[in-house]
Amino acid sequence: MFHPGGKYLLSAADDKTLRCWDLAQDAKCVKVLNRAHGHFVTCLRWAPSMSKESGAVNGGAGALEPGDAGAKKSLGTREAAAETIRCVIATGSVDKTLKIFAN
Structure with missing residues (x-):
């Protein structure tokens, strides 16, 4: 899936990885997000508000996993990061999990 700004490409593979490619750096x-889900990812989409040239997925992204997908529990609040979050990737899978990756 190409970024609306044209600089990045997100890909999903059968090995359950998500990859972000920087087209401005010779692709x-x-x-690489390894094993983003228990099953392979079938759909990717950039969020509409991410259409400007605002950043890549090159920082230290980590998954926020609230635990049981059926549980209704809050992740709580976190202190503001010293750096601005420039990109967020949210994925959903047939295993009924939602994961959020941010840098």
């Missing part, structure tokens, strides 16, 4: 892979 260099700048981030």
Whole structure:
């Protein structure tokens, strides 16, 4: 899935990885999210508000996993990061999990 700004490409593979490619750096892979879900990812989409050239997925992204997908529990609040979050990837899978990756 190409970024609306044209600089990045997100891909999903049968090995359950998500990859972000920086097309401005000769299509260099700048981030790999291993085993993003228990099943392969079938759909990717950039959020509409991410259409500007605002950042890549090249920072230290981590998954927020609230535990049981059926549980209704809050992740709580977190202190503001010293750096601005520039990109967020949310994924959903047939295993009924939602994961959020942010840098």
